[in-house]
Amino acid sequence: MLSACGDGRSSAEKFAEAGILVIGNNAEPQSLDPHKATAVADGKIISTLLEGLVRPDAQEEGRVHPGMAASWEHNADASEWVFHLREAVWSDGKPVRAQDFVYAYKRLLHPEFAGRYAEMLYPLKGAEAYNKGRAGWEEVGVHALDARTLRLTLNGPTPHLLQLVLHYTWSPLPEHRVEACGGMLDRSSRWTHPGNWVGNGAYVYSGHRFNDYLSVSPNARYWRAGAVRNRGIRFLPIVNGYTETRMYMGGKLHITNNVPPEMLARVCEVVPQHFCQDPYYCTIFYRLNTTRPPLDDARVRQALSLAIDRETLVAKVVRGAGKPTGVFTPPGAGYAAEPPAFMQAGSRAEREEAARRLLAEAGYAGGKGFPVLELMTTSRDVQRVMAETIQAMWKEVLGVHVEIRSCEWTAYKSAQQSMQYDISSSSWSGDYLDASTFVELWRSGGGNNCTGWGSPECDAAIQAARVCGDAAERKTHLRRAESIMLEAQPIIPLYTSERTYLKHPGISGWYPLMLDNHPLDAVQLPMPDKP
Amino acid sequence: MIRLLFRRLAQGLLVVFVLETITFFLVRLLPGNPFLGDRKLPEHIMAQLNNLYGLDQPAWVQYLNYWKGMLLHGDFGPSLVREGVQVSTIISQAFPVSLEVGVVGMLIAVCVGIPAGMLAAWYRNRWPDALLMLPAMAGICIPAFVTAPVFGLVLGSHVPGLSVAGWDNPLCVVLPALTLGLINAAYIARLTRGGMVEVLAQDFVRTARAKGCGPARLLYVHAMRSGLLPAVSYLGPAFAALITGSFVVETCFQVPGMGLHFVNATTDRDYFLIQGLVFCYGSLIVAANLVVDLVLVALNPRLRSQGTA
Numbered sequence: 118m119l120s121a122c123g124d125g126r127s128s129a130e131k132f133a134e135a136g137i138l139v140i141g142n143n144a145e146p147q148s149l150d151p152h153k154a155t156a157v158a159d160g161k162i163i164s165t166l167l168e169g170l171v172r173p174d175a176q177e178e179g180r181v182h183p184g185m186a187a188s189w190e191h192n193a194d195a196s197e198w199v200f201h202l203r204e205a206v207w208s209d210g211k212p213v214r215a216q217d218f219v220y221a222y223k224r225l226l227h228p229e230f231a232g233r234y235a236e237m238l239y240p241l242k243g244a245e246a247y248n249k250g251r252a253g254w255e256e257v258g259v260h261a262l263d264a265r266t267l268r269l270t271l272n273g274p275t276p277h278l279l280q281l282v283l284h285y286t287w288s289p290l291p292e293h294r295v296e297a298c299g300g301m302l303d304r305s306s307r308w309t310h311p312g313n314w315v316g317n318g319a320y321v322y323s324g325h326r327f328n329d330y331l332s333v334s335p336n337a338r339y340w341r342a343g344a345v346r347n348r349g350i351r352f353l354p355i356v357n358g359y360t361e362t363r364m365y366m367g368g369k370l371h372i373t374n375n376v377p378p379e380m381l382a383r384v385c386e387v388v389p390q391h392f393c394q395d396p397y398y399c400t401i402f403y404r405l406n407t408t409r410p411p412l413d414d415a416r417v418r419q420a421l422s423l424a425i426d427r428e429t430l431v432a433k434v435v436r437g438a439g440k441p442t443g444v445f446t447p448p449g450a451g452y453a454a455e456p457p458a459f460m461q462a463g464s465r466a467e468r469e470e471a472a473r474r475l476l477a478e479a480g481y482a483g484g485k486g487f488p489v490l491e492l493m494t495t496s497r498d499v500q501r502v503m504a505e506t507i508q509a510m511w512k513e514v515l516g517v518h519v520e521i522r523s524c525e526w527t528a529y530k531s532a533q534q535s536m537q538y539d540i541s542s543s544s545w546s547g548d549y550l551d552a553s554t555f556v557e558l559w560r561s562g563g564g565n566n567c568t569g570w571g572s573p574e575c576d577a578a579i580q581a582a583r584v585c586g587d588a589a590e591r592k593t594h595l596r597r598a599e600s601i602m603l604e605a606q607p608i609i610p611l612y613t614s615e616r617t618y619l620k621h622p623g624i625s626g627w628y629p630l631m632l633d634n635h636p637l638d639a640v641q642l643p644m645p646d647k648p
Numbered sequence: 649m650i651r652l653l654f655r656r657l658a659q660g661l662l663v664v665f666v667l668e669t670i671t672f673f674l675v676r677l678l679p680g681n682p683f684l685g686d687r688k689l690p691e692h693i694m695a696q697l698n699n700l701y702g703l704d705q706p707a708w709v710q711y712l713n714y715w716k717g718m719l720l721h722g723d724f725g726p727s728l729v730r731e732g733v734q735v736s737t738i739i740s741q742a743f744p745v746s747l748e749v750g751v752v753g754m755l756i757a758v759c760v761g762i763p764a765g766m767l768a769a770w771y772r773n774r775w776p777d778a779l780l781m782l783p784a785m786a787g788i789c790i791p792a793f794v795t796a797p798v799f800g801l802v803l804g805s806h807v808p809g810l811s812v813a814g815w816d817n818p819l820c821v822v823l824p825a826l827t828l829g830l831i832n833a834a835y836i837a838r839l840t841r842g843g844m845v846e847v848l849a850q851d852f853v854r855t856a857r858a859k860g861c862g863p864a865r866l867l868y869v870h871a872m873r874s875g876l877l878p879a880v881s882y883l884g885p886a887f888a889a890l891i892t893g894s895f896v897v898e899t900c901f902q903v904p905g906m907g908l909h910f911v912n913a914t915t916d917r918d919y920f921l922i923q924g925l926v927f928c929y930g931s932l933i934v935a936a937n938l939v940v941d942l943v944l945v946a947l948n949p950r951l952r953s954q955g956t957a
Contacts, residue, residue: 326904328902369811527680
C-alpha cells in the first residue's frame with residue numbers, strides 16, 4: 118500500500134524501523150505550556166510530556182491508573198481528597214513534589230497570569246474567587262501536607278474528580294525550571310523551549326519546526342520508562358484532511374487525525390483494513406439566538422428542530438461519520454440523556470407534521486410572515502454543505518427561508534460569542550468523561566452558553582448535581598437539567614460525531630477512546646515488512 | 649545609476665512604512681481578537697491578556713509602541729497566538745524553506761518559460777506556437793489547488809524519490825517548486841512571446857535578417873535584449889511572491905514555509921506576526937523591483953538616460 122521513496126522504503130517504514138510513531142495532529146500547537154494551551158492538538162502533545170495524578174487506561178473508557186499519585190483516598194462525600202505521590206523525578210533528576218502541584222495550580226489560577234483554562238480548576242474550593250481576585254491563595258483548597266502528600270478540598274462532592282484530573286491542566290509544573298526561566302507570572306517564559314524543557318511524562322520534548330513536525334523522545338527518568346512501547350513520537354500538524362490522507366497513502370504517517378467525508382468512500386474501498394471509525398465525545402448542533410424574534414418563541418425553535426431529517430444529514434453530508442441525535446450529551450460514562458417529549462413523535466412524516474403545527478401555533482402557518490434568518494457557519498466544506506442541506510429541509514417542510522453566512526473562523530467565533538447571529542453551527546467536545554462537561558454549558562449566563570437562554574429550574578438541577586455526593590443521584594440531576602434545556606430547545610442537536618481516521622493495521626496498543634486521549638506510550642509500531 | 653539606486657531605495661522605505669501603517673490599522677478593524685478560542689474566555693481573563701500585550705491601549709499608542717520596538721530593538725514583538733515565541737523566530741524558520749521552494753520554482757519558470765516564449769514568437773501563428781502556447785494558457789487558467797494535488801498523486805506516488813507531501817527529505821522541494829514554477833513559466837512564456845513578436849517585427853531585426861544574420865544570432869544577440877523586457881518586469885514581483893510562499897501549494901504539500909503563516913496569522917488575528925510577515929513581504933517586493941529596475945536599465949540604454957534625468 119505504501120509508496121516507496123529513495124531507497125525503496127517509505128518514510129513511515131523508516132520511522133517504524135527506528136521505533137518512532139508518526140501521527141497526524143491536526144494543527145500547529147499554540148503552546149506546550151499547559152497553562153497557555155487550550156487546543157486539542159496541544160493537549161495531545163502535553164499529555165505525553167507531563168503526567169498528572171492519574172493516567173488513562175489505553176483500552177477501557179473512563180478507567181484510570183495511578184500516575185504521579187501512587188494511591189489516594191477521599192472523605193465520605195468525596196469533597197476532600199488526599200493523594201499520596203510516588204517517588205518520581207523530573208527529566209532533569211529533581212524529585213516531583215506535592216509542592217510542584219500546588220505551584221502549578223497557583224500559577225494557572227493566579228489573577229495576574231491570565232490562564233485561559235483556569236476554569237478547569239474551579240471545582241477546587243476558593244479557586245474561582247482567587248482567580249477573579251476576590252480571595253487570597255490561602256483560601257484555595259490545595260495543600261501540600263508534605264513533599265509526597267497532596268490534599269485537594271473541593272467546592273462540594275466530586276465523585277468524578279479522577280476524570281477531571283486526567284486533563285493536562287491538572288498536571289504539576291517543575292517549579293525550579295519555571296522559576297529559572299522567568300518565574301511564575303512570566304508569560305513569555307522560555308521554559309517550554311527545547312533545551313529548557315523539563316517534564317515528568319513518558320517523553321521529553323526533542324525537536325520542533327513550525328508547521329512541519331514536533332518530536333518527543335522517551336524520558337529515561339520516567340517512572341515507567343520500561344513500559345514505554347516505542348522510541349519516540351513525531352506529531353505532524355496537518356490541518357488539511359486531504360493532504361493528510363494523501364500523505365498516509367504515500368507512506369508518510371502511521372496514524373492520521375481525520376479523513377474528510379468526501380474521501381471516506383474511496384478510503385474504505387482502497388484501504389479498508391486501515392480505516393477506523395470511533396465514537397467521539399462530541400456533539401454537532403446549531404445554536405439559536407433566543408434573544409431575537411422569532412427565535413425567542415420555543416415553538417419556533419422546536420419546529421425548526423423537528424423539520425430536520427438527521428438521518429439524511431448523517432448519511433449524505435458526513436457520510437456516516439456520526440450518529441443522529443436529539444440530545445446534547447453523547448451517551449457514555451453511564452449517562453444517557455432522554456430526547457424531549459416533542460421529539461418523540463414516531464415517523465418522519467409525523468415529525469414534519471408536528472413541526473408545521475408548532476410553526477402555525479407560533480403565527481407562521483406555512484412559513485408566511487416568517488422573517489429571513491441568517492444561518493452562520495465556518496468556511497469548512499462540511500459545515501457549508503450541512504447548512505445548505507438544512508436550509509433546503511426548512512424550506513421544504515416549513516416554507517421558511519434562511520440565508521447562509523459563511524465566515525472565517527475568528528469572525529465566526531467573535532460573532533457567536535458576542536451573540537451577533539440568528540442561528541450558528543456549533544460543536545462541543547467534552548474535556549473529561551462526565552456529563553457535567555456538556556450539561557454545565559447551559560447555566561444561565563454561562564460563558565459558553567451563547568444562546569441567551571436560561572432557566573432557574575435548569576440552574577437548580579445543575580447546582581443540585583454539583584453538591585450531590587451520590588454518583589447515581591448526581592446523574593439524575595444532570596439528566597433533568599438537560600431535559601429542561603432540550604424541551605426549551607435553545608439549540609438543535611444534530612448528531613454525535615465519530616472520528617474517522619487511518620491507522621496502520623500492524624499498530625497495537627491503540628483502542629477506540631471517546632476522548633481521543635490515547636496514552637501514546639502504550640502504542641507499539643508495526644514491524645516493517647522484510648525486504 | 650547611483651542616484652537612481654538611492655532614489656528607489658528612499659521610495660522603497662516609504663512604501664514599506666506606508667504598508668506597515670495601513671496593515672497595522674486594518675487588522676485591528678477585523679472582527680475578533682487573537683485570544684478567541686473554541687471556548688469563550690471569561691471576561692477578566694480576556695481583559696488581563698489584552699492588558700499584558702498592550703491591546704487595551706488606544707490604537708495610536710499601540711502603533712507608536714510597535715515602531716519603538718522595531719526601531720530601537722529591531723524586534724517585531726511576540727506572537728500573540730503562540731505565546732512565548734518571537735515573531736522573528738517564526739519567520740527565521742519559515743523563510744529559508746520558502747526561499748528554497750521559490751528559488752527552485754523560479755529557475756524552473758525561467759528555464760521553461762523564456763525558451764518556450766522565444767520559440768513560440770519565432771514560429772508565430774504556426775503549429776509550434778500553438779503547441780507551446782496551449783499548455784501555457786492552461787497553466788495560467790488551471791489554479792494551483794488543482795495542479796498541486798494532481799502532481800502529488802500522479803508524480804509523488806509513482807516517481808521514485810518524489811514525495812506526495814511533507815518536508816522530510818531534500819527531494820520534497822521538487823513538486824511544490826514544480827507546481828509554482830510551471831504556473832509562472834506559463835506567464836513568462838506568454839510575456840516573452842509578446843515581447844519577442846513585437847521586437848521581431850521591428851526594422852533593425854529586418855535589417856539584420858537582410859544582412860544574412862542567422863536565426864540563433866538574430867534571436868539571442870539582436871532581439872532577446874529588448875524582447876525580454878516585459879518578462880523581466882514580471883520576474884521581480886513574481887520572485888518576491890514565490891519566496892514568500894504560497895498558501896495553497898504549502899497546504900497541499902505540507903511545506904513549512906511563510907505562506908501558511910501568512911494566512912493562519914490573519915485568520916488567528918496574530919497582529920504582530922502579520923506585521924512581521926507584511927514587513928518581510930513588502931521589503932522583498934521593494935528589493936525585487938529595485939533589482940528589476942537596475943536590470944531593465946542595463947538592458948535598455950534609453951531608460952538609463954531617463955533614470956539619471
